[in-house]
Amino acid sequence: MPHTLSVNAEPCPDKAQALAQRLNLPLNEESNAQNDFALGWWPDPKALSETQTFKLALFPPTSGPVYVDFVGGKKNHRRQFGGGKGQPLAKAVAIQDRPRILDATAGMGGDAFVFASLGCDVTLVERSPIVAALLADALERGQQPDVPEDIRQIVERMSLVCADAADYLRAERPNVDVIYLDPMYPEKKKAAAKKDMQALQALVGPDLDSEALLAAALHTAEKRVVVKRPKGAPALKGPEPNATVQSPNTRYDIYSIKALNRPS
Ligand SMILES: C[S@@+](CC[C@H](N)C(=O)[O-])C[C@H]1O[C@@H](n2cnc3c(N)ncnc32)[C@H](O)[C@@H]1O
Known part of the structure; x- marks a missing residue:
């Protein structure tokens, strides 16, 4: 299990705050510099359209964003x-x-x-x-x-x-x-x-x-x-x-x- 899990405020501060509250997790005001798990909105550079750009993702300490995508x-x-x-x-x-x-x-x-x-x-x-x-x-x-x-x-x-x-x-x-x-x-x-x-x-x-x-x-x-x-x-x-x-x-x-x- 990860030692800590937090929610990155940027780039979607309002959604991040609501999620942190709902899941009872701390909010990172700075972008995640710690060596631990974070949740946050990832701006997918290969998104197929505007509504698909920001994906809620888990950022593990040792690999890129992990998210679910049914569209692409x-x-x-x-x-x-x-x-x-x-x-x-x-x-x-x-x-x-x-x-x-x-x-x-x-x-x-x-x-x-x-x-x-x-x-x-x-x-x-x-x-x-x-x-x-x-x-x-x-x-x-x-x-x-x-x-x-x-x-x-x-x-x-x-x-x-x-x-x-x-x-x-x-x-x-x-x-x-x-x-x-x-x-x-x-x-x-x-x-x-x-x-x-x-x-x-x-x-x-x-x-x-x-x-x-x-x-x-x-x-x-x-x-x-x-x-x-x-x-x-x-x-x-x-x-x-x-x-x-x-x-x-x-x-x-x-x-x-x-x-x-x-x-x-
Ligand atoms: C191996 S993954 C499933 C992967 C999935 N078949 C897929 O295609 O992505 C197992 C998942 O089941 C969830 N899980 C295990 N036991 C569960 C239970 N009793 N109730 C609900 N979720 C459960 C775990 O939290 C985990 O996310």
């Missing part, structure tokens, strides 16, 4: 060239049925964006208020009038809840077909994890309560629960998965609700 960059590239409905992630959630999906570990929103771009309504649940703030900022930017219509429609299929997903599922019992879990893997060697995931690992640490989340998901999903695991890692503790979908570095464990004989 990697997520949009994956939408166009990532294999569509044939990609392992899509197969694992049975995307051809257009399930209503709850992504219980939303993180940087990459997997949720794939589901939404393939036509599904997706509820993103994220318990870190900082990660949720990055997602909320990207969702807001993705709905601006100058965003291409196709991307805007995808973003409109995504809604965000900032909560612990196990608590949320138990309290709200949302009507969803598929619940998707991608808990934080145990820390990888620095070179192996991508920059965004390294920052997330440093910020939120490992997810040590994934078994409880799986149990809550199995009680709630109408059709299936899908858990993303690193290739070769054991399944989460609980019932055995009924099926798996493999990809080069990842395995998706599928728990069919019908096969569990869950009392309704």
Whole structure:
């Protein structure tokens, strides 16, 4: 976990003050000179339009800004060239049925964006208020009038809840077909994890309560629960998965609700 996290006042002092207050974080009046984590608005020099320029970003001490972007960059590239409905992630959630999906570990929103771009309504649940703030900022930017219509429609299929997903599922019992879990893997060697995931690992640490989340998901999903695991890692503790979908570095464990004989 970072020792300190603060919000940079410049270049968006009013928004920064509101965010610092909401997240109960100190505000840096000077630009961040400390060797620690900061949140702030990053003026993206490659932004596609004016409304996309200032992105809420996390500035880790040892790498460039980490932010969520649904309009340009990697997520949009994956939408166009990532294999569509044939990609392992899509197969694992049975995307051809257009399930209503709850992504219980939303993180940087990459997997949720794939589901939404393939036509599904997706509820993103994220318990870190900082990660949720990055997602909320990207969702807001993705709905601006100058965003291409196709991307805007995808973003409109995504809604965000900032909560612990196990608590949320138990309290709200949302009507969803598929619940998707991608808990934080145990820390990888620095070179192996991508920059965004390294920052997330440093910020939120490992997810040590994934078994409880799986149990809550199995009680709630109408059709299936899908858990993303690193290739070769054991399944989460609980019932055995009924099926798996493999990809080069990842395995998706599928728990069919019908096969569990869950009392309704
Ligand atoms: C590995 S990341 C998910 C990455 C995501 N699939 C993506 O494509 O960007 C795991 C995220 O799940 C969140 N998380 C873990 N357990 C959670 C829970 N019980 N409720 C809500 N969020 C949770 C963590 O805070 C972290 O941001």
